[in-house]
Amino acid sequence: MNFLQRMKEGLERTRQGFMAKLTEVITGRKFDDSLYEDLEELLLLHDVGVEATAYLIAELKKQVKERKIATSDELRHLLQDIAGKTLGSKQPLRYREGTLNVYLVVGVNGVGKTTTIGKLAERFKKGGSKVMVAAGDTFRAAASSQLQIWAARAGVAVVSHADGADPAAVVFDALHAARSRHIDLLIIDTAGRLHNKSNLMQELGKIKRIIDREAPNALQEILLVIDATTGQNALVQAQEFAQIVPVSGIVLTKLDGTAKGGIVLAIAKEQKIPIKLIGIGEKLADLRDFDPQEFAAALFAE
Ligand SMILES: Nc1nc2c(ncn2[C@@H]2O[C@H](COP(=O)(O)OP(=O)(O)OP(=O)(O)O)[C@@H](O)[C@H]2O)c(=O)[nH]1
């Protein structure tokens, strides 16, 4: 199965929810206000968000005139085109050869942080990098053993302390171990923080300061993992985390589990932070570099 095919499958719920209704809404319709109202409602219903929806509808109206769009098929292609442009350009995960790369993975509980780390560890290990993971989630019992299972599967080193230990101390140790063992990539897991718990957010700030201090020359990515099934709340999470640490990329997981894949458009339009990875399933290959054009194509393809 090729890449696009798998992507289409991963987005099947959204495709069936959103795209099926889109076809229903536009087929055989006159391009008048009532059509645009129905389209607007459809977009909002699928978590495209207020800002992105307003933008898409305005662009659609404008370009329908300019390009003299006449059929519903042309309209669908135009919408795909506009959606693709709204998603912006591809911004892959940064990685620099010959230095230490540090990925700090943050996000509320259950979004898929540890799973994402496991998949990234395996991907980079397979690519020839020396990878280490750090169990910075000392808050939840069994969190570090879950990470250890992933690390064992990927065949990478892991640094962990006892449950309840200071996560900053784990990170400190991991950074030193990474340096002495000439690690290329250190990926740090963190607790599933509740964004309204200021003490936990402060802890995250402390971890960030330790990385800055102990590995000033490392390439850093701070990845915020968001569960696509949480809908508009995803935007709130992004804002709150971004206030504590300089989030450099979003990982949007569980797109396979929702009909509301439109959240991708909302994030792209309302967040300055680029989506770098998306999760469309449980397999290793289901953690994808986010490619806006490929995504739009998979979403709108018939
Ligand atoms: N369907 C699907 N499931 C996913 C995806 N990513 C993660 N999951 C599942 O989501 C669940 C939670 O994943 P974890 O990696 O444990 O989440 P976490 O953020 O580390 O959770 P805490 O450690 O409790 O904060 C697991 O059952 C994963 O298999 C995805 O892209 N698609």
Ligand SMILES: [Mg+2]
């Ligand atoms: Mg976890």
